[in-house]
Amino acid sequence: MHFSNFILGLATTTALSSAHSLIQKRATTSCTTPSGPGFCSSTSTACTGGTYVAGHCPGAADIQCCVATCSAPAGQGVCEPTSNTCAGTFVGGLCPGPSDVQCCPSGGSGGGSGTGVAGIDVSSTPPSSFWSCAAGKYKVVALEGYIQACGSGGAVKSNFAANYKAAQAAGISRIDAYLFPCTGTQSNGVACKSPATQLQEFLNAVDSNGMTIGHYWFDIEPTSTANGDACNAWNLGSSANAALAKQWVAALQGSGRKWGIYANGNQWTSMFASRSTDIGSQLPLWAVQFDNKPGVNTVTSLMGGWTSAVAKQYTLDTTTCGSGADLDSFST
Structure with missing residues (x-):
């Protein structure tokens, strides 16, 4: 009787132990x-x-x-x-x-081969803890350096220098910067500064703060006060928009800096005559394609004469390292 109870107890213990083991091994x-x-x-x-x-x-x-x-x-x-x-x-x-x-x-489950290195772009002012975390996760950070500022016709972003110094101090290996220009007509009557003036203000901020920028990007995207945005970007009509974009591209190329274009193919026809309108395909493309798939080679939304991209923004307005950022892949 006692022996039987011992065997029964041992069997029960073994069963419980096995069940516990199975629970621990169960996949998340x-x-x-x-x-x-x-x-x-x-x-x-x-x-x-x-x-x-x-x-x-x-x-x-x-x-x-x-x-x-x-x-x-x-x-x-x-x-x-x-x-x-x-x-x-x-x-x-x-x-x-x-x-x-x-x-x-390479893009997660069944995602195929994603090329390029991990990067983020930042427009906010993250805390210091963000930068030390980001330095361990990302090879490239692109900082917003110039904004539409339609109340003044364009302006250097107030946190540009501080963000650069924080990224540099954290040891991020490549720091890019982008210029988001004033390009439309504003309801307050303030005219956008000329492309030459906006570009010079931006580059002066870079040089006066001793910045070493890996790659410069020109941000082409429509905005509208009707949609809650502060400014009316690229609202001059398709012909005038194309002429202005080409004026900007000529100024960028004449600056002696390494420039590319940031743009979304799905927004192209809201600014220009057609998706095929070419305003500067001689410059590299940073493509916007919000499909949550990293990898420069996963870009399929092309326009404006480009047949490939060198960078991709694939996730917008997410949180990483405890602060807001967009996720990108960049070619080396």
């Missing part, structure tokens, strides 16, 4: 969101390098999808459970969450 629940793949976790746990997205996980309201990016030797990727299929090879130690959440380079 994966999730898919409009911002990309991720893993389900309690929001009480930090989603380092990413952000929680609600409504994509089973369980309580505080169980949400952690969508985080990562930077592996093979390129930028996404953090997801190893139970998913990775187009590349999972790399451990680069992601938040349990040990079975690892970095899948």
Whole structure:
């Protein structure tokens, strides 16, 4: 009787131990969101390098999808459970969450081969902690250096120098800068400064602060006060817009700096006569394509005479390293 109880107790203990072992080995629940793949976790746990997205996980309201990016030797990727299929090879130690959440380079599950290096672009003023984190994750940061400022016809961004110094101090290897020009007619009657004046103000800010800029970018995108934006960019009509854009491109090329164009192919026809209107395809393209897929070679939205891109902005208005930024891939 006692021996039987011992055997029964041993069997029960073994069963419980085995069940516990199976629970520990159970794969983390994966999730898919409009911002990309991720893993389900309690929001009480930090989603380092990413952000929680609600409504994509089973369980309580505080169980949400952690969508985080990562930077592996093979390129930028996404953090997801190893139970998913990775187009590349999972790399451990680069992601938040349990040990079975690892970095899948090259665009995540089934994402194909993504070329280029990991980067971000920043317009806000992040805290110092952001820069030290970003230096460990990204090879390139592009800073907003000049803004529309339609109340004055264009102006150097007030945080440009401070952001540059912070990025430099953190050890980020390549710092780019972009110029978002004043290009429209404003309801307040203030005319945009000439391209030559805006360009000179921007370059003076670079030189007077001793900046070493890896690549300069000219931002071409429409804005409208009717949509809540401060200025009316590129609202001069297709012919006048094209003429102004070509004037700008000539000024950029005459500056002796390394310039490229940042633009979204899907916005092209709202500014110019057609998607094929070429205002400066001799300059490299930083393409905007919000598909959450890193990799310069994944750009498919082309226009204006370009047949390829050297950079891609693929995720807009996300959180990384605890502050707001956009995610990019850049060619070296």
